[in-house]
Amino acid sequence: MSSIDYSEKIPNNVNLSEDRALQRALEHWQPNYLQWWQDMGPDGSQNFDVYLRTAISTTPEGWAHFGHVKMPDYRWGIFLAAQEEGRQVNFGEHKGEAAWQDVPGEHRANLRRIIVTQGDTEPASVEQQRHLGLTAPSQYDLRNLFQINVEEGRHLWAMVYLLHKYFGRDGREEAEAMLHRHSGSQDNPRILEAFNEETPDWLAFYMFTYFTDRDGKFQLCALAESGFDPLSRTCRFMLTEEAHHMFVGESGVSRTIQRTAEIMKQHGIEDPEQVRQHGVIDLQTIQRYLNFHFSVTIDLFGADQSSNAATFYSAGLKGRYEETKRADDHALKGDHYKILEVKDGKLVEKEVPMLNALNEVLRDDYIKDSIAGINRWNKVLEKAGLSFRLQAPHKAFNRHIGSFAGMRVSPDGRMISETEWQGKVRNWLPSEEDRAYVASLMGRVVEPGKMANWIAPPAIGINRQSVDFEYVRFN
Ligand SMILES: [Fe+2]
Ligand SMILES: [Fe+2]
Secondary structure (H helix, E strand, C coil): CCECECCCCCCECCCHHHCHHHHHHHHHHHHHHHHHHHHHCCCCCCCCEEEEEEECECCCCCCEEEEEEEHHHCCCCECCCCCCCCCECCCHHHCCCECECCCCHHHHHHHHHHHHHHHHHHHHHHHHCCCHHHHCCCHHHHHHHHHHHHHHHHHHHHHHHHHHHHCHHHHHHHHHHHHHCCCCCCCCCCCCHHHHCCCCCHHHHHHHHHHHHHHHHHHHHHHHCCCEHHHHHHHHHHHHHHHHHHHHHHHHHHHHHHHHHHHHHHHCCCCHHHHHCCCCCCHHHHHHHHHHHHHHHHHHHCCCCCHHHHHHHHCCCCCCCCHHHCCCCCCCCCCEEEEEEEECCEEEEEEEEHHHHHHHHHHHHHHHHHHHHHHHHHHHHHHCCCCCCCCCCCCCCCCCCCCCCCCCECCCCCECCHHHHHHHHHHHCCCHHHHHHHHHHCCCCCCCCCCCCCCCCCCCCHHHCCCCCCCEECC
């Protein structure tokens, strides 16, 4: 089951050739997908040979092959992690039943919604990143961008396979609609707000892959626990690919900080204006980008109290992060969880039924994981002997979803007036001027091993190649 058949039009490890109707339906969707890639995928990249990894197996050992590929010829396929013998539904009201190999009728609408919502984010991020290739700070980075792009395309395939196989005509219509919604479109936008934001520059790209791909990790982890076994298996394999996306984000921000710290030490300067005169990104601007991406991304977890979240859990459709590692009854009835609410102009804790707070539970797990990486960034500053530290803003800061939506909260968690917000927002979120400054640094660097001035080289190359390896052949 784990070996992938590349002789087929659509590479897969799901015995696609044994289900002719499904194969035909997907082969019908394939040219539409390729057309979408041409129209909305990476700008001006059609002729490049890119050093990409391609999945060849779904077992952890040696799952990927590396080689130069023209991106439109990349073999997008359908790869599910191996079926676990005797797997059960591990939480909710169906706990202990055999995991479902088909969609239970009563959960069909909810499952479809979950799969469509996840699927929609995948092509959205490709669209958001489509112009970045024109301003890549190095070949190494350009290759990483394209690697992420082709894999997000494959994640769309992963969700489209489930829609086609298990949801009949509705599923096929949803798969078509995935190619028609577009990030940032006025009349047909992507489903979730963070996926309609622009990713205008490489600092935004690294922040996006650090924070927003990490949202992907947590959503996929929760869906990998699903009682619907094909969803679980597909998400488990997607997570293998996702790790690299977050690595690109974390190391990208880290290299940006490192370069800035070098300049600050070298010239003995701290003032952001002076730092900018050396063509690197001041730490204050990095903090404002962090605040923006963090706050926009935690909105993705949804309202802090949600009856849908309770339903998805009780029905066995979407679990918690690391559900099966937790030592509780996995039903959560009668359990409570602390969320924040506003009382008398202050943020105070309040206990609510755990089942209704599962979005908040997942968000809090996400925040913990995010902060660990911010601490690693701070190690770079510490090592350089600088006192500046980056920080995650308070979780009520700049929120648009949930009970903090529309409230004015400072990054340190104080409820503030509209006047104070307006007076200080330029210190807290990237201003037009910040974005224009960062944009002014973005220029394309294409010689192997060379880096743009604002970023340090990576510690090592990809797949044990050197940093100055020719990752992209432009032809
Ligand atoms: Fe993805
Ligand atoms: Fe990703």
